[in-house]
Amino acid sequence: MLFTLIAKQMKMLIRNKQPLIILLVMPLVLITILSNALGSIMDSGEEAAIQANLLIVDNSSWAQEEKAIKLFLEQEGVNGPPLEAMLIQFKSSDPVELLNGTILASDEMKKYIAVDYKKYVDLKVARQDENIDGILNIPTNFRLDYVKSAYFNNTNLPDLSLYLNQDNEIRASIIESVLTDWQTGYTQSAALLSADLSPQEIMSNVTSVEKLEQTLEANERKIPASIYYTVGMLVMFALYIPAFLAGFALQEVQWKVYDRILLAGVSPILYTLSIFFTGTFVAFIQQVMMLLFGMFVLGIEWISLEAMVVIIVSYSVFVGALSALMTTLQFRTKTEGIANVFNGLFITVFSFLGGSFFNIRDISETLGKIGDFTPNGATMSAILSIQKGQDLSVIWPFMLAIYVLVVVCVLLSIVFFPRRGVAE
Structure with missing residues (x-):
């Protein structure tokens, strides 16, 4: 029936x-x-449909840390013209500046990542913002610690904190892919210097965009x-x-x-x-x-x-x-x-x-x-x-x-x- x-x-x-x-x-x-x-x-x-929003929170700057870096070099016995030359070299090799001014500033990268650069942000509040796909927190004294580890063989690497929004795995993977390349570049600075290669030259040629496109091709149609x-x-x-x-x-x-x-x-x-x-x-x-x-x-x-x-x-x-x-x-x-x-x-x-x-x-x-x-x-x-x-x-x-x-x-x-x- x-x-x-x-x-x-x-x-x-x-x-x-x-x-x-x-x-x-x-x-x-x-x-x-x-x-x-x-x-x-x-x-x-x-092309611009998949764009991740990255917030970079820099709790310091080169201007704030230059005095401490100079004092450290003097304690290491570096004075006079060599000290000034090293300061110029360190400033040009600042990983944060390389990230902002070279990697993330490229036209190709801007299609995939929109960057907001701030200082002293409340991380608890920022992590609850659904419009932010990733937060890179750069701690105080990062540049001083970087100089010590990259140029003076200090084994204590500066710590960075990366927070990813897991509600959107694809946008999070975009940020993670780029920052992984960047981090690999600055952690290998010591080896690059010993081989007479400048960190900025190597880090400015990272293959983040190529890897990023491969990631999108594999994960999202x-x-x-x-x-x-x-x-x-x-x-x-x-x-x-x-x-x-x-x-x-x-x-x-x-x-x-x-x-x-x-x-x-x-x-x-x-x-x-x-x-x-x-x-x-x-x-x-x-x-x-x-x-x-x-x-x-x-x-x-x-x-x-x-x-x-x-x-x-x-x-x-x-x-x-x-x-x-x-x-x-x-x-x-x-x-x-x-x-x-x-x-x-x-x-x-x-x-x-x-x-x-x-x-x-x-x-x-x-x-x-x-x-x-x-x-x-x-x-x-x-x-x-x-x-x-x-x-x-x-x-x-x-x-x-x-x-x-x-x-x-x-x-x-x-x-x-x-x-x-x-x-x-």
Whole structure:
């Protein structure tokens, strides 16, 4: 009997042109238009799309430490012109200046790392700033300790503290890659000097940019407009399915078809289950067709198909649960008001927050996080994360949000389902 009810719902969808146009034709048209119209704008900015924010906290400076360095050299027996020459050499070899003025100042590096240079920052406060991907803390007397270790064979190397924001592993890896090269350069200064090589010459030619590009190539795939808008329209138009199914169910009530179904011995729970499975099935078919359209028409190469199946099935289950809830609410109110409000307001708001129109995080990171708690936003973030080449584990928080909403929809369907029938 359940399959018979599902087949009946499918026939009603197929026989109505409006649902087919909205659920299948409109998203494909919009994907094509948006991909072509906005593709050049979106794709041209991909090089700067992954930019890490680095805060350098320098608790000292060469001007502050020069006196202490000079005193140390005098204690080592260096005086007169040799002392002045060494001070000039040490100043030109200042690792912090080399990092800021040479490595991070290059045009190639600026595409990947935005640097903010400050003194005496409260690290506890700075580490809580979600806009900062990494903090390099340079301690007091760093330059004096560096001179002692690099030029006078002191075994105590100056300590640096690097704090990375683990919420964004890719941006953190960008910072770590560059600073690892830099640190390797200054810790090997003594060996370079003994070989008559200047530290600044070696450290200014580090291969950070090359390694950085290799890291990005291995860890993150760039998302073109075709992928972004295919996913955006996929999650958006699936939300129209519950309103159509709930509208058909209300028509059956008004036409007394629902009463005849009950007289035939079909329980209301079984009828609601048929709506749930129909919504799930239609959403799955709709999403598969849109992904195939992207593959064969737009030339998209979808990666990690196993993860994609998990995400699509989960979102389809949510659409089915929402279909059951909206059917229940329309049975309760005996009007199409619920579906009209949902189509006119909620889908627009959810699509905006979920990023179907554009990346909401470009406006506000807070709105982006709110969008991740919407079902379409969670699904879109999960798919885009997978298509960037990230591990399967990244999708589980998004899947948890979706299934929490599934449980909420099911429970509300049970609570609000009318116990005394829905006859006019």
